[in-house]
Amino acid sequence: MKKVLINGLLIDNKSTGIGNYGYNLVSKIGKINTDYNISALIQKDIDIKNIEVVNKKYNSSLKRILSEQLVLPKTYKDYELIHFIDYSSPILEINKPFIITIHDLSFYKYPHAFTYGSRKIKEIIAPISVKRASRIIVDSNNTKKDLVEVFDIDESKVRIVYPGRPDYEKIKDKFKIQKVKEKYNIEGDYILYLGTLEPRKNIIRLVEVYNKLVKEGITEKLVIAGKKGWLYKDIFNKVKQLALDERVIFTDYVEEKDKPLLYSGAKVFVYVSLYEGFGLPPLEAMTCSIPVVVSKKSSLPEVVGDSGIYVNSEDIDSIAKGIYSIIKNKDLREKLGFQGKERSKKFNWENTAKQVLSIYDELMG
Structure with missing residues (x-):
């Protein structure tokens, strides 16, 4: 052989x-x-x-x-x-x-x-x-x-x-979701980003978007999940500068077994990266029937298809509008969650x- x-x-x-x-x-x-x-x-x-x-x-x-x-x-x-x-x-x-x-x-x-x-x-x-x-x-x-x-x-x-796609799906057990939220110090409803903390992921702009949404009255927390990559300190500095320490939660590295629970507990998954070769995190969120807001850039449309909200990753207003539309519309959340789940089966x-x-x-x- x-x-x-x-x-x-x-x-x-x-x-x-x-x-x-x-x-x-x-x-x-x-x-x-x-x-x-x-x-x-x-x-x-x-x-x-x-x-x-x-x-x-x-x-x-x-x-x-x-x-x-x-x-x-x-x-x-x-x-x-x-x-x-x-x-x-x-x-x-x-x-x-x-x-x-x-x-x-x-x-x-x-x-x-x-x-x-x-x-x-x-x-x-x-x-x-x-x-x-x-x-x-x-x-x-x-x-x-x-x-x-x-x-x-x-x-x-x-x-x-x-x-x-990963071999997991949406977790419906609220007790299990609550346990993982406690593990990562998350209270209440939340917007989720999951990925390495590095400049290409556009997290500083996401924090600025979140600040705008807070001023517009949203109560959901922002959970930034993932291990520190490189050139990440400016992200933490931006959170402090905008006085969002009580609202933005950094989890650091998320264990693989916790991912489906973290996705399943989120209201919306946001991935406004400046550039991606594929984009596994949005696919993971879609597998869990969680609606996604993504950049209309590079490879992300190949992954998400017509099952997500596309935004201009360099425009704060565009990103904020995309997130807000999902948070405030339960029917849209359910529709995109279903479409995302179906789309994920292609991978x-x-x-x-x-x-x-x-x-x-x-x-x-």
Whole structure:
């Protein structure tokens, strides 16, 4: 049997976008019978069943990156195909066909939203990976368009494979929802954002929108859920500046088991990101039948379709109007919740895994 190795080292115990993508993809691939012997490079404290695991342990992102660039390439000779679940393949020549998954081009489109160091690493490695890769998987048509535009590559080696929805749904048990609200110090009704705290997510403007809504009389709290990413301090400073400390709740990282409860308890989910390669959080909210307000930008319309409210992510009045329309209209909330649930069924991790395996077939026959 031909041997395939998936580099899933970005998956960790506090995974966000790419980590969650990798966990779900590797888990599903492991459950599908194939003609390949598939292994996955995984951090030691991650439990993934149904697939052969090669464990590694790194105490920092820098150590992992150095190992991926300088140490691990020596091990790739034992495999016929390597799949990197993000843009980062080795600069060293590995003399094996490989696939990369590029989730977005935010470091090119919004360079100011990254620290200097993280941006430089991406700017050095990504062009080399793109040039050498035998196939490039992207999460959306929008990312494919950006990829071809930025790198001027032949689009025939690019494959669009949408990620899947989570395997949970709306929780109706009010007692369980109340318990998770208590865990994260949330009282009463709330507007929810969930994602990494970083500039690209447009959270400062969301806080300004919320301040406007408070002045217009809304009583719902704003819950900003997710772990701190980079350049996040201005978000906290904005909350203090607007004297919203009692109304804006920061949860920090939300455990995966708590997500469906947190979504299910929200009146509306707001995701007015400046740029997305896909947009898993809105899809998670839709899976829980929660109405979403999203930017009419990048890939988000591919995810949300006609089941959400679209706003101009750079216009405070536009965002405020979108949120207000859902908060004040129960019929609209229920309608969008139902439409979102139906729309979410189009995204399935098993289909995602099968499409990725078909790309392996393209390269190995």
